[in-house]
Amino acid sequence: MRNRYLDILRALAIVRVVVYHVTGWATLTLVFPAMSVMFALAGSLMAASLTRVGPAAVGRRLRRLLPSLWVLAVVFVPAMMFSGLSVSPRVLLWLFPIADPPANNWGALALSIIWYLRDYLWFVLASPVAFWLFRRAPLMTLLAPYLLLVTIEVGIYPAPPVLREFGLYFGAWLLGFAHHAGMLRRLSGRLLYPVALALAVGGGAWIVQHPGPRGYDLNDNPLGNALWSAAFILIVLGRAPAGVAWLSRSRIADRAVTVLNRRALTVYLWHMPFVVALTPLVDVVGWSHQDPVGLAIRVLLVFALVGLVTLAVGWVEDVAARRRPELIPGGTAQPADAGARPGADAGARPGADAAVRPGAEGAGPPGADAAGGAGATVGRAVVPAQRTAGEAASVEINAR
Secondary structure, three states: OHHHHHHHHHHHHHHHHHHHHOOOOOOHHHHHHHHHHHHHHHHHHHHHHHHOOOHHHHHHHHHHHHHHHHHHHHHHHHHHOOOOOOOOOHHHHOOOOOOOOOHHHHHHHHOOOOOHHHHHHHHHHHHHHHHHHHHHHHHHHHHHHHHHHHHOOOOOOOOOOOOOOOHHHHHHHHHHHHHHHHHHHHHHHHHHHHHHHHHHHHHHHHHOOOOEEEEOOOOHHHHHHHHHHHHHHHHHHHOOOOOOHHOOOOOHHHHHHHHHHHOOOHHHHHHHHHHHHHHHHHHHOOOOOOOOEEEEEEHHHHHHHHHHHHHHHOHHHHHOOOOOOOOOOOOOOOOOOOOOOOOOOOOOOOOOOOOOOOOOOOOEEEEEEOOOOOOOOOOOOOOOOOOOOOEEEOOEEEEO
């Protein structure tokens, strides 16, 4: 059974990521903090897998994540080598990116989205220990990444980059643990709404007081991003509807959600190269980056080109998930929407182990076929310039 509400969240997150990278509209990061949502959904999936199979879930997650990355690397790494990338042992990071894999100038921009897979790998590797701690001290485990980020942002602890990323996004991942365990749904409105409001006010105040080079863009403000996103996740997961039966009444919408979930990783990995490649071309014909019509055309072209690549290589996600490869997913009838069971955040996975999805999957990075799982009892108790604005033909490309 699928939790189609979570599928909808994941699909919206992927679309938001693509649109944001084309338009650069900072407001989109506030309206829908897609990256944190994708990490939260991925955390819920990871918790479900750890509950079922224990530490073996790590291998399953990596199996579903890496093949799509390798397909991308087969195309772009040789192209970067032919255009100036020096060959070194660090090239092997394209096989397992626990650190930023090497890239030349254009590759660093076109492949800047690799930071998400790097962070995702670290979170997967840390999850068995984190899940053990979470089941014994859920509240303290949830608070730990946010406390770490505060100490970093106020200058108490000059942490290395990997710990900064844990502070920024691992809190969302752990909220996914709480979602899987049913903790968020069990929170009463008298507690959930004030906590979410306090987080939103605190994050919003920090954002207003510390604007970045792109204004009030969450990607330029780690602490504001973490707090604002936590408030958003508490609401959208803690007050998730029991079902979304309306989705099945629209065949087109239902199929679109399925396709975006089954191909979320492919869409996420391939959209940025097209954003970068199209920028100088559309400027030549006068489709200004400030012109709404020009932006709409850019968005449509990027989705069209990503669609073509998805038809060509998207089936790799099926192979990685040990599903029957499909050209366009969702051709067979989908199971009815699975509502949340009382006292738990529902969403059992359909058959094979659910993948990382994004903005994206994740929500294996960045999407997934299902998320959550039966509510578990909470026991005793980028490349070098991933977050800076890159310039390509006078258009700002945003990292998230």
